[in-house]
Amino acid sequence: MESLLDMTGGLLLVAGAAFLLLGGLGLWRMPDLFNRIQAGAKTTTLGTILILAGTAFLHPEWGFKLLLIGLFLLFTNPLSSQVLARAAHRRGIETSPKTSVDLLADSLSEQDMPEKLPSEKTLSDKGIEEKS
Amino acid sequence: MSSKTELKPKMRDRAVLFATLLLFWIMLNGTLAADSLIIGILVSLIITVLFCSGLSFFTEFRATPQAFAAGILYYIYFFKELIKANFRLAAIVLSPSLPIKPGIVKVRTKLKSRMGRLMLANSITLTPGTLTMEIDGEWIYVHCVTVESTDIDEATAQIVAGFESYLEVMYG
Amino acid sequence: MVETLIAFAALLTGIAFLFALLRFIKGPSTFDRVIAFDVLTVVSITFIVLSALIEExxxxxxVALVYALLSFLGVIAIARYLEGRF
Incomplete structure (x- = not known):
C-alpha cells in the first residue's frame, strides 16, 4: 500500500518536472514575446499542479496547504501572464514576422494611437537572430 | 417589498464572503483550535464589514444545484483542455522547425458578470494555443499560436464556446 | 526508489530553471525578462515544495505560499509600471 501511493506520487513529480522543463525550453526557443508567454503560462501551471499533486500523494497530511497553493497558482498564473501580454502590446512590443494577423493593433490604430502602428523590420529581424 | 429585495442579496453577499474568508483561514492554519478559530472569525468579520463592496466579485457565484453541476463539469473539461494544451505545446517546442503561425484574433463573449469574464479569460489562457490579451466590454482579443480562422463567429465557436456554456450557468 | 524519483524531478526542474535564467539574461526586451522572472518564481516554488519533501x-x-503571493503581486506591479499608467 505504501509503495503504490509513493510510486504514483513520484511519477507525478517527474511528469510535472518534465512539463516545467518543456516550458523552459519553450521560453528559450519561441521567436517572440507573446509565444513565450504562452509557453510559460500553460506549462508552469500544469507542471506545478502535477508536482503539488505528487507531493500530496507522498504526504497526505499536507493536503490542505498544497490544495491552497494549487488553487492560488491556478488563478494567479494565467492572470499575471495576461496582464503582462496586455502591457507589452500597449507598449508596442514587436511580434515575430511569422505573425499573420493582429486585429488588436488594427482596432487600436483605428482609434487614437498612431505610434503603435507596427514597424515591422527593425526589431523583428533581431527576433530571428535571437532564435538560435 | 422592494427594499427587502434590495437588502437580501447584500446580506447573502456578506455571508458568502465571510464563509469564504473563514474557510481560507482554516485551510491556512490546518487546525480547528479555539484560539486560532476566534482570531479567524474576528479578522474575517472585519474584512467583511469594511471591504464587502470592493470584493463583490467573489460572491457572484450562483448557488443553485445546476450551477454546482456545471462547476464540476467545467473543471473536468478545463483540466482535459489544460493537459491537451501542454501536449500540443510540447509537440511544437520539441519539433526542430517550430511550426507556428501566430496571430491575434477577436472573439465575442455573452457573459455579463466580472467573475465570469475573468474565469473565461483565465480558461482561454490555459487552453491549447490561446492567450487572452485584452478584454474590452464583450470583445476579447486572443493571441493564437496557430491561427485557424480570423472570422469573429468562427473563432468564437472554436475558442470560447466550450467554456462559455458552463460559465453561463455558473455566473451568468 | 521514491528518493530517486524526487531527485530526478529536482534535476529536470533545475534544467528548466537554467533555460528560464538564460532567457532572463538574454532579454531582448524588458518584457522578456519579466516573463522569465515569472517562470523563475514558479519554478522556485516547485523547488521549495521539493525541498520540503526531501527534508520532510x-x-x-x-514559505512557498507566501512566495507565490509576493511574486504574483510583484509581476502585476512591474507590468502595470511598464504599461505606463498606474
Whole structure:
C-alpha cells in the first residue's frame, strides 16, 4: 500500500518536472514575446499542479496547504501572464514576422494611437537572430 | 417589498464572503483550535464589514444545484483542455522547425458578470494555443499560436464556446 | 526508489530553471525578462515544495505560499509600471 501511493506520487513529480522543463525550453526557443508567454503560462501551471499533486500523494497530511497553493497558482498564473501580454502590446512590443494577423493593433490604430502602428523590420529581424 | 429585495442579496453577499474568508483561514492554519478559530472569525468579520463592496466579485457565484453541476463539469473539461494544451505545446517546442503561425484574433463573449469574464479569460489562457490579451466590454482579443480562422463567429465557436456554456450557468 | 524519483524531478526542474535564467539574461526586451522572472518564481516554488519533501518539513509549504503571493503581486506591479499608467 505504501509503495503504490509513493510510486504514483513520484511519477507525478517527474511528469510535472518534465512539463516545467518543456516550458523552459519553450521560453528559450519561441521567436517572440507573446509565444513565450504562452509557453510559460500553460506549462508552469500544469507542471506545478502535477508536482503539488505528487507531493500530496507522498504526504497526505499536507493536503490542505498544497490544495491552497494549487488553487492560488491556478488563478494567479494565467492572470499575471495576461496582464503582462496586455502591457507589452500597449507598449508596442514587436511580434515575430511569422505573425499573420493582429486585429488588436488594427482596432487600436483605428482609434487614437498612431505610434503603435507596427514597424515591422527593425526589431523583428533581431527576433530571428535571437532564435538560435 | 422592494427594499427587502434590495437588502437580501447584500446580506447573502456578506455571508458568502465571510464563509469564504473563514474557510481560507482554516485551510491556512490546518487546525480547528479555539484560539486560532476566534482570531479567524474576528479578522474575517472585519474584512467583511469594511471591504464587502470592493470584493463583490467573489460572491457572484450562483448557488443553485445546476450551477454546482456545471462547476464540476467545467473543471473536468478545463483540466482535459489544460493537459491537451501542454501536449500540443510540447509537440511544437520539441519539433526542430517550430511550426507556428501566430496571430491575434477577436472573439465575442455573452457573459455579463466580472467573475465570469475573468474565469473565461483565465480558461482561454490555459487552453491549447490561446492567450487572452485584452478584454474590452464583450470583445476579447486572443493571441493564437496557430491561427485557424480570423472570422469573429468562427473563432468564437472554436475558442470560447466550450467554456462559455458552463460559465453561463455558473455566473451568468 | 521514491528518493530517486524526487531527485530526478529536482534535476529536470533545475534544467528548466537554467533555460528560464538564460532567457532572463538574454532579454531582448524588458518584457522578456519579466516573463522569465515569472517562470523563475514558479519554478522556485516547485523547488521549495521539493525541498520540503526531501527534508520532510511541512513548514516550508508556508514559505512557498507566501512566495507565490509576493511574486504574483510583484509581476502585476512591474507590468502595470511598464504599461505606463498606474
Amino acid at each position: 518539513r511541512g513548514i516550508y509549504l508556508d
